[in-house]
Amino acid sequence: MADLRIATRRSNLALSQTGWVADRLVEAHPGLVIEVVEVVTTGDRDVTSSVTSLTEMGAFVRGVQQAVLDGVADVAVHSCKDLPVDGPEGLTAFYPKREVPWDVLCGSDLERLPGGARVGTGSPRRSAQLALLRPDLAIRGIRGNVETRLAKVASGEFAAVVLAEAGLRRLGLGESVAYRFPVSEMVPAPAQAALAVETGAGSWAADLLEALDDSATRLAVEAERAVLARTGAGCRSALGVFGTHREGVIELHGFVSDEAGARRGAVSDGTPDLAAKNLIEVMSL
Secondary structure (H helix, E strand, O other): OOOEEEEEEOOHHHHHHHHHHHHHHHHHOOOOOEEEEEEOOHHHHOOOOOHHHHHHOOOOOHHHHHHHHOOOOOEEEEEHHHOOOOOOOOEEEEOOOOOOOOEEEEOOOHHHOOOOOEEEOOOHHHHHHHHHHOOOOEEEOOOOOHHHHHHHHHOOOOOEEEEEHHHHHHOOOHHHEEEEOOOOOOOOOOOOOOEEEEEEOOOHHHHHHHHHOOHHHHHHHHHHHHHHHHHOOOOOOEEEEEEEEEOOEEEEEEEEEEOOEEEEEEEEEOOHHHHHHHHHHHHOO
């Protein structure tokens, strides 16, 4: 029998992320036997709604969380950017060290894309920032997993797609990156590239997960998600927030495009809540 059951979605990326978490847990607790519990979420079944609307309502995580609440699994692994800020009571999250957080182009370097080239993304945040950089591009919506989106580039349906570098690296597809957007060009989504590993608050599994928690990642992610919580902005909003924590200081970068126009901001402070509050004020969110 397994000592620990980990719930996850069935996508290749979700399973890769869960495998990475399982490996770190075994490293921290030698001899630990782990079972992966695959869950089909509402977001996996709905292939027509936009990714942004599905993410906003938690369609990719609720079923995985429920597996823990129902006792089917002990732990749940999520892409943290998919996690709504209003999660169910009774769960606590741990944050392993974050992967590289940048958005990237696959298919072409940004400068080499010809005018009118079709570029795919399902994110209003990415669309808004890309349109500021290259207003001559034809930016179009796209659905599907990482492999499906790359295949649409290979087939010529799109000249390029915008993806998260973290997902590509976790799938062993890092060589697909043709252009990496610096934070000055494209601010990532809140909690992008971070994993959230949830379990019951105060449970025996929480003691095991303590070994995974990375304090710098936690503080940065808490600041980014505090902006979401304070503003009520969801994935349908063209909002980017990215933080780093070094030597007791949280540096927070933001981007938003709304009825007041597109704007950026950056602040530094000592706690996640203060950094979030100050960014919101600076950007008039």
